Amino acid sequence: MNRKAAAAKAPALIGAASAPIAVGLPVYNGEPYLTTALASLQQQRDVDFELWIGDNCSTDGTEEICREAARQDERIRYRRRERNLGSTGNHNRLVHESSARYFTWAAADDAYEPDRLRKMFDALADRPDAVLAFTSARQIDAAGETVGHWNNPCRTDHADPVVRIRDLIGLEHENYQCYGLFLRDVLTRTHLLPPVKNNDRILIAELALYGRFVEIREELLLHRLHDQRLTQSVSSRDWYRTQRTDGKRLVMPNVEEAGWYLRAVAGAPLSRQQRVLALLALRPWMRENAAPMARNLARAAVDGARIAASASGRLLGK
Structure with a gap:
């Protein structure tokens, strides 16, 4: 039985039943864009998923926004962390908390076009040799205006894993593949996101050694560029000082x-x-x-x- 057929037999999300897709949304003080991000996820069409929110002890209105969304939508599971795990720890915890066959991280300041999740699911389910499906992206600013476009320049669908990692390591590119839909059991065989600043690049390079990526050349991800993004607002050394929790x-x-x-x-x-x-x-x-x-x-x-x-x-x- 292929992945698509197996997923089609999965029960609909009723009460505590598990959906075939888990969306993990790590957040810390995400109030400025969180409502937009949640709305775009809730508006995904023709796809069965559950949304796991990991709140890293936010001090703004994030908790109230998330709890209200969870009250109104049974697909949402909200968890406020017992302590701030750092960005990396919060991302990785979400992978282990969910048990769905497919997993994706969503950012609290991004948004999806309504068919993004379904199209990634269909693309990945149709390809038994693939471990990740991702889409092109439209870059938006703080006001939601288009400021750029992203398409993958790397040969991530090549049959040779060495070609895949060579491109991901050697070519200049934004690493938006990390916002794709993962085959979760393969994702958990990697080191996940290691405790270094450029950890998403390391993870995607590692995952490319496990299987091919399916690319959907449609701008279905709206990736927001703004001055308060963690990667832009702190230096490399400050990132380690504020985000690392290994002492x-x-x-x-x-x-x-x-x-x-x-x-x-x-x-x-x-x-x-x-x-x-x-x-x-x-x-x-x-x-x-x-x-x-x-x-x-x-x-x-x-x-x-x-x-x-x-x-x-x-x-x-x-």
Whole structure:
């Protein structure tokens, strides 16, 4: 039985029944655009889904907006986190909280055209060799006006996984594939989003080693560009300071990203030859980041020495 036939037999979402698609919406202080985002999801046509909202302890009106939406729509499950998990932790928690066959992340400041979810579902269900379906996008500003367009330049539907990761690593592109619809059981076999700033790029590169992507060349995602986006409003080092929750005191952003790319290739279902070629495909990224990695190591050495000196001073002062 193919995926589409299996999904068609799934029960409709009634009460606690599980839908074939889970939409995970991580949010922190998303009040400015959240109502629009929720409305566009609720207006998706001809598709059975449930919406999981993970609220990272928002301090604005996010909680009230979400609780009211959940009261009015039985497809919505709202969970306010017991503590702020950081952006990465909140995204990954949503994957594990849902149990649907298909999963997608939705942003609290984006919007969907009404047929986006159904078209991604149909495209992925028709392709047993695919692990992700995604669409083109229209970029909008804070007021909702069109400011740009995005189409995928990478050969993510190529039969060779090395070609797929080579393009994703080597070509200049926006990583909007991360807003697509995933085959959830494959997604959970990856490292998910690692605790580094450019984690979505690492995840998509890793996922490309597991299977092909289906592309829908229609602008069905409305991706909002504004000054308050997390990736735009904080520096790389501040991102680690505010978003990371693993307690590490020495931060080496570029070095750690390199390590996660290597882990992605090492853990993927590749032949020995493919693994070697996939590692070689990382060379453009490694060359571009060689100097930043050297600076990471130098700064870590200085910071480590300061931490050691401070610890010694405290011990001697006792």
